[in-house]
Amino acid sequence: MNLWTHSPVFIVLLPLTASLLCLAFSRLHRHLGAWLVQLSLFAAFLFSLATLRQVLSVGGQSFHYWMGNWQPPIGIEFAVDPLNTSVVCMITFISLVVSFYSKPFLANEDWLHYGGYYTLYGLLTVGLCGMTVTGDVFNMYVYLEIMSLAGYGLIALGGKKSMLAAFRYLLVGTIAASFYLIGIGYLYAMTGSLNMADIGLRIQPFIHTPLFAFTVACFLIAFGIKMALFPLHGWQPDAYTYSHPGAAGLISGCMSKVPAYAMLRYFFYVFGVHNTVMEALTNVLGIMGISGILIGSVMALAQYDFRRMLAYSSVAQLGYIAVGMAIGNIYGFIGAVLHLINHAFMKCCLFLIVGGITYRFGEVNLYRLGGLNKKMPVSSIAVVLAVLSMVGIPPTCGFFSKWYLMLGAYEGGQNVYIAVLVISSLLNAIYYFRIIEQMFIQREASLTELHGPEGQLGMPLNMVIPIGVTGLAILLLGLYSSTLVTDIVKIGLPEVFLR
Numbered sequence: 001m002n003l004w005t006h007s008p009v010f011i012v013l014l015p016l017t018a019s020l021l022c023l024a025f026s027r028l029h030r031h032l033g034a035w036l037v038q039l040s041l042f043a044a045f046l047f048s049l050a051t052l053r054q055v056l057s058v059g060g061q062s063f064h065y066w067m068g069n070w071q072p073p074i075g076i077e078f079a080v081d082p083l084n085t086s087v088v089c090m091i092t093f094i095s096l097v098v099s100f101y102s103k104p105f106l107a108n109e110d111w112l113h114y115g116g117y118y119t120l121y122g123l124l125t126v127g128l129c130g131m132t133v134t135g136d137v138f139n140m141y142v143y144l145e146i147m148s149l150a151g152y153g154l155i156a157l158g159g160k161k162s163m164l165a166a167f168r169y170l171l172v173g174t175i176a177a178s179f180y181l182i183g184i185g186y187l188y189a190m191t192g193s194l195n196m197a198d199i200g201l202r203i204q205p206f207i208h209t210p211l212f213a214f215t216v217a218c219f220l221i222a223f224g225i226k227m228a229l230f231p232l233h234g235w236q237p238d239a240y241t242y243s244h245p246g247a248a249g250l251i252s253g254c255m256s257k258v259p260a261y262a263m264l265r266y267f268f269y270v271f272g273v274h275n276t277v278m279e280a281l282t283n284v285l286g287i288m289g290i291s292g293i294l295i296g297s298v299m300a301l302a303q304y305d306f307r308r309m310l311a312y313s314s315v316a317q318l319g320y321i322a323v324g325m326a327i328g329n330i331y332g333f334i335g336a337v338l339h340l341i342n343h344a345f346m347k348c349c350l351f352l353i354v355g356g357i358t359y360r361f362g363e364v365n366l367y368r369l370g371g372l373n374k375k376m377p378v379s380s381i382a383v384v385l386a387v388l389s390m391v392g393i394p395p396t397c398g399f400f401s402k403w404y405l406m407l408g409a410y411e412g413g414q415n416v417y418i419a420v421l422v423i424s425s426l427l428n429a430i431y432y433f434r435i436i437e438q439m440f441i442q443r444e445a446s447l448t449e450l451h452g453p454e455g456q457l458g459m460p461l462n463m464v465i466p467i468g469v470t471g472l473a474i475l476l477l478g479l480y481s482s483t484l485v486t487d488i489v490k491i492g493l494p495e496v497f498l499r
Contacts, residue, residue, distance in 0.1 A: 006065070007047040007048075007054065008047075008078040010047045012044075012129050014043050017040065018039070019120075019123045021036060022034070022119040022122060023112075023115045025115070026114055026115025030115075033114070044125070045096050048085065051063070051080050052086065060082045062079055064077050064079050077134075078133045078135060080133055083488065084133055086488050088132050090341055091125065094253050095125040097466045098348070099121060100462050100465070100466060101355070101466040102247060103462045104462055105355075106246065117246070120150045120153040121247060123146055123150035124151055124154060125250075127143045128143075128254050128255070130143030131261075132261060135196050135197060136194050137187060137194050144177060148170075151169070154244050154251060157247075158242045161238070161242045165241070165242045169235040172235040175225065177222070179218045179225075182218050183215050183216075183218035190203060190206045203271065207271070208275065212277055217281075219267075220263070227256045227321075229319070230289075230295060231291065236256075236314065237311040240308075240314065241305065245358055249348040249352045249355065252310065252314060253351070254348075257344050264325060268494040272494070282325065282326045289322030289323035289326055290319065290417070291319070292319030293320065293421075294427075296316030297313070299315070300431050303366070303431075306365070310351060310354065313390070320339045320405060320424075321336045322336075323417055324336025327417060330408070331411055334404045335406075335407070338400060338481065341397075342398055342401050345397070345473045346386050346397070348470050349382055349471050350383075350386050352382075353386070357369070357379070360449065362448065362450045366435065368447065369438040370442035378468050379467055380439055380440070381471060383439060390432050391425055391433075396475060397475075400481040
């Protein structure tokens with residue numbers, strides 16, 4: 001048994017260990033704790049790639065890692081497949097890239113705040129990765145709480161207004177965690193197991209009972225709150241707007257996507273969608289998704305704060321994932337998965353850009369960006385790629401996830417979804433193209449330099465490179481979307497689509 005055999009657990013264990021040691025190392029040297037966390041994130045990314053390669057090498061079959069060699073359902077296991085390993089690769093890559101981006105925002109902090117930031121940052125990554133790879137329902141709750149507590153802290157570090165935003169998220173997040181625990185309790189009462197694969201087998205005699213319907217509703221509310229699905233999104237606009245600018249890319253990119261993946265995993269892999277309760281659930285998801293797409297887009301259109309516009313845009317974009325689940329066929333599922341991954345990079349890139357503008361000029365007003373293309377060239381190119389992707393224009397990645405969603409809606413005869421996707425794309429074009437108009441067409445705004453240009457690229461390399469990398473990822477995900485679908489998503493489809 002070699003080192004790579006243990007790669008699933010190292011993905012979580014290394015960042016966890018580094019985060020717990022971060023403050024002690026930061027006390028010895030201000031940067032030492034941060035370097036330790038970054039090294040662990042790099043190692044976690046390598047192990048996630050190794051795990052993906054390992055799973056693909058056996059034709060996409062799930063790989064199960066038993067903690068302490070205790071066999072499930074008694075023991076806790078990590079269950080990795082092509083889908084969740086791809087999500088983990090996404091999380092660790094974005095986390096690693098954004099960890100370098102954060103450094104300029106912490107330049108004037110003492111060792112305690114510097115080390116404390118990276119402690120929370122590492123723990124947030126641990127929670128996100130743990131939720132994705134665990135095969136145990138209660139273990140997922142533990143990682144959900146790690147993710148949430150670290151997220152509250154990083155949001156609260158954003159400034160005065162962020163404290164209230166973090167407290168509001170804490171209150172609402174506690175309600176979500178409570179619903180999830182209630183759902184776990186009823187699942188255990190029905191099946192006598194906490195292992196997801198085991199529950200999938202034992203739950204079958206109960207799938208037509210009111211108790212099962214109530215359990216599914218608990219999970220819908222819990223994950224709906226955590227992923228900011230309309231109308232359970234009330235905490236999100238302030239949290240995204242006022243979170244620490246150094247961590248906003250990771251928070252906006254991944255914190256809502258992992259609960260969305262968890263919902264998708266429960267509903268498609270554990271419960272299945274071909275029963276009356278789940279069919280009713282998909283109808284509810286469809287209504288929530290449509291409402292989120294339309295209302296989120298309209299609210300984004302009304303904003304002049306760049307960060308808040310992106311926050312409401314996320315409410316709309318998460319509606320696409322819900323619609324993909326609601327469509328309920330293979331193409332809808334593929335569209336939901338693609339949009340989950342694509343939107344993580346799109347929104348991360350945009351929040352990195354707005355963070356860079358804030359760092360240099362202290363500006364978040366959309367109508368004060370005139371002439372920015374000359375001052376921040378890399379950010380301007382990345383904005384164009386991200387905007388084209390958000391609207392859904394090929395060859396960027398956003399086009400392909402919307403294409404699969406429309407294909408799924410067409411195959412299922414659900415024309416209302418097609419109409420909503422077209423309308424939302426038009427609304428996206430209206431409020432996103434005004435960013436390009438302001439940056440490239442409007443006359444140069446008189447902005448006050450808070451930090452010097454620091455070279456021809458307009459920002460420190462720590463910030464420019466992550467923006468460029470995430471912008472390039474948007475293009476590459478589009479160009480290689482067929483490979484992603486064929487080699488990863490399709491071979492990891494739920495059994496309900498393979499029968």
